Amino acid sequence: MNWIPRAWLRALLINGNYGVTLFFVISGYLITSITLERFGSPETVRAGGFYRFRFARIFPGLLLALALIVPLGCLGLPSFRNEVEGLIWSRSAFVAVTASVLSFWHNVLMAYRGYFNYALNIYWSLSVEEVFYLGFPWVCLALRRRRWLLVLCAAAILLGPWYRSLHTDDEIRFMYAYPACFDAIAFGCAAALAARRFPLGIRTARALSLLGAGLVTVTYLRGIGGHEVWGFTQIALGAALLAWLGLSCLVAWVVARWWTEPWNRRLRGDYSTPTSSRSRA
Numbered sequence: 001m002n003w004i005p006r007a008w009l010r011a012l013l014i015n016g017n018y019g020v021t022l023f024f025v026i027s028g029y030l031i032t033s034i035t036l037e038r039f040g041s042p043e044t045v046r047a048g049g050f051y052r053f054r055f056a057r058i059f060p061g062l063l064l065a066l067a068l069i070v071p072l073g074c075l076g077l078p079s080f081r082n083e084v085e086g087l088i089w090s091r092s093a094f095v096a097v098t099a100s101v102l103s104f105w106h107n108v109l110m111a112y113r114g115y116f117n118y119a120l121n122i123y124w125s126l127s128v129e130e131v132f133y134l135g136f137p138w139v140c141l142a143l144r145r146r147r148w149l150l151v152l153c154a155a156a157i158l159l160g161p162w163y164r165s166l167h168t169d170d171e172i173r174f175m176y177a178y179p180a181c182f183d184a185i186a187f188g189c190a191a192a193l194a195a196r197r198f199p200l201g202i203r204t205a206r207a208l209s210l211l212g213a214g215l216v217t218v219t220y221l222r223g224i225g226g227h228e229v230w231g232f233t234q235i236a237l238g239a240a241l242l243a244w245l246g247l248s249c250l251v252a253w254v255v256a257r258w259w260t261e262p263w264n265r266r267l268r269g270d271y272s273t274p275t276s277s278r279s280r281a
Contacts, residue, residue, distance in 0.1 A: 028188025042140035156186035191244035212241030
């Protein structure tokens with residue numbers, strides 16, 4: 001790996017939390033799109049059905065993971081035990097730690113205790129996701145109209161960088177707290193709502209998708225350090241552009257232009273290139 005510049009490796013390997021931001025955007029987009037597709041409109045969302053789908057998707061795997069991690073932690077394996085600055089917590093601490101994972105406040109516990117369990121601390125993102133899942137159907141039923149959902153998304157998008165600006169010296173809070181992450185989910189929700197309301201032509205979608213891809217790439221490689229406030233916003237905006245304006249449209253265009261079109265010409269018996277065809281015309 002010596003042929004890869006150290007700065008490139010550092011950019012690729014230490015900005016993993018931007019990847020979680022991308023996940024939040026995709027989650028907001030998919031949950032909003034699938035829910036509206038399934039139930040038709042915000043005011044007809046059924047909370048019970050929504051929760052059953054989410055429970056079936058999340059909890060079997062989560063319970064299996066906890067069934068493996070907690071016993072290994074109780075046995076004292078370094079990557080699984082609860083430990084802060086060399087102080088190992090008692091085994092009974094796993095009761096509260098496991099409860100924080102199952103009741104979606106593990107990120108809050110981390111804000112007060114710091115990093116304490118390598119295997120379990122990754123579930124901070126599930127705490128953010130599950131609080132989003134818990135509130136989403138009730139927000140839909142309360143606001144009832146897509147325009148009011150967009151207003152709420154705008155408020156969350158504004159809240160995110162403001163909250164992060166207050167905690168730039170606290171890594172756990174500016175990366176893992178609910179207000180620091182809900183703006184990424186809101187970007188995804190807004191993209192899903194906009195995609196259903198404002199469909200765009202393939203040329204516009206292609207151009208803005210490339211803009212979104214460029215924004216994600218540049219922000220990711222630039223890194224988190226020094227960009228604690230707006231870096232996550234820029235990543236989320238770029239991902240939302242890709243979701244709304246059609247990465248699928250871009251892929252479809254590439255396939256049509258560079259793969260499907262030549263084969264169609266061969267099936268028609270037209271072996272000339274598009275350029276030569278136009279020049280003859």
